[in-house]
Amino acid sequence: MIDLSENQLQGHLPRSLANCTEIEYLHGTLQQLKILVLHSNGFHGAIKSPETNYTFPNLRIIDVSHNHLSGNVPAGYLAQWDAMKSVGAKNLKYLDANGLVDYSIIITIKGVELEYKKIQDGLTVIDFSCNIFEGDIPKILGNLEGLHALNLSNNAFTGHIPSSFANLVQLESLDLSQNNLSGKIPPELVQLNFLSKFNVSHNCLTGHIPQGQQFGTFPNTSFEDNRGLCGWPLSKLRGDSDISTPPPSTFEENQSPKLFFEFGWKVVVTGYGCGFVFGVVIGHIVTTRKQDWLIKIFGKKQHETRISRVNRRK
Structure with a gap:
């Protein structure tokens, strides 16, 4: 002491x-x-x-x-x-x-x-x-x-x-x-x-x-x-999970809707284009190579339709 x-x-x-x-x-x-x-x-x-x-x-x-x-x-x-x-x-x-x-x-x-x-x-x-x-x-x-x-x-x-x-x-x-x-x-x-x-x-x-x-x-x-x-800088609101995640950057917020729109209309145009080309090719094949087949099918259907109409009149 x-x-x-x-x-x-x-x-x-x-x-x-x-x-x-x-x-x-x-x-x-x-x-x-x-x-x-x-x-x-x-x-x-x-x-x-x-x-x-x-x-x-x-x-x-x-x-x-x-x-x-x-x-x-x-x-x-x-x-x-x-x-x-x-x-x-x-x-x-x-x-x-x-x-x-x-x-x-x-x-x-x-x-x-x-x-x-x-x-x-x-x-x-x-x-x-x-x-x-x-x-x-x-x-x-x-x-x-x-x-x-x-x-x-x-x-x-x-x-x-x-x-x-x-x-x-x-x-x-x-x-x-x-x-x-x-x-x-x-x-x-x-x-x-x-x-x-x-x-x-x-x-x-x-x-x-x-x-x-x-x-x-x-x-x-x-x-x-x-x-x-x-709250900031924890970037977490009351009721959120304990895992803190940083807020999205201004660049990401401003760009996301635009990118989504660009992606959307490109997909639509691509889809229509592919469908149109596919339709033209299939139509050409069917009309040029299967004409007899189409005539038989549609002719038979027309013949059957006429017979049914005659029977109804009788």
Whole structure:
């Protein structure tokens, strides 16, 4: 256990803490802490609610991904992360602008692992992915209006996607894939104009996919494996089979009737032409080579007709 509470510590946590592989508890408010990266370790268990106020009030980046953390995400911490609530940085500067510390971090944003050798003061990121967090996604996350990236993928979250996410006006990346989320995608999310990465695949979502703004740019893979979802870009209407098929192209729609008409009249003309030629040939053979046969048949019939008429008169 390390207890750093009730001090006036500033600056970065020492890298040597990475050698403390048996550490189980890290306690302290650390009011000046701006970056907390603990990803790809063996941390496990639930995160308890904060015991004091103003826990990490200046925190801008937290990455605890690829661990074994479980339980609910304590909303009490989120309520105290004031630095993430401000929209836009007042002064565009880097956290290490004074040149005293040479520090870089690796963060996954928009599905891409990036190394930040200089960290801009306005960058705000929450990455809780690849853990065992469960329960509802805290609605209070919608109060962190300064967030640029939020990754809650590969967990066991249930319930609905909070409509409060519509308040995250600066959000560029939202990944909620690989959970057990249900209900509809909030249509309010359409108003997130900076959203360029959106993924809710492999959940239990239902209803129509919101349309308009950035939602017109997201690929099929952003929504796949949600049997109850329908609409573009899944190209599936409610009640259709689960197999999604792309809509016919404009070229095919415009050309199909014309091709059918062309095919139809060509068949008719060909049929009439073949019939006419066949009739002429057969008629010529019959009239030239079987005249006697025709005379006998028609003559016999005429003779029989005359006899029957005479008998009727008698």
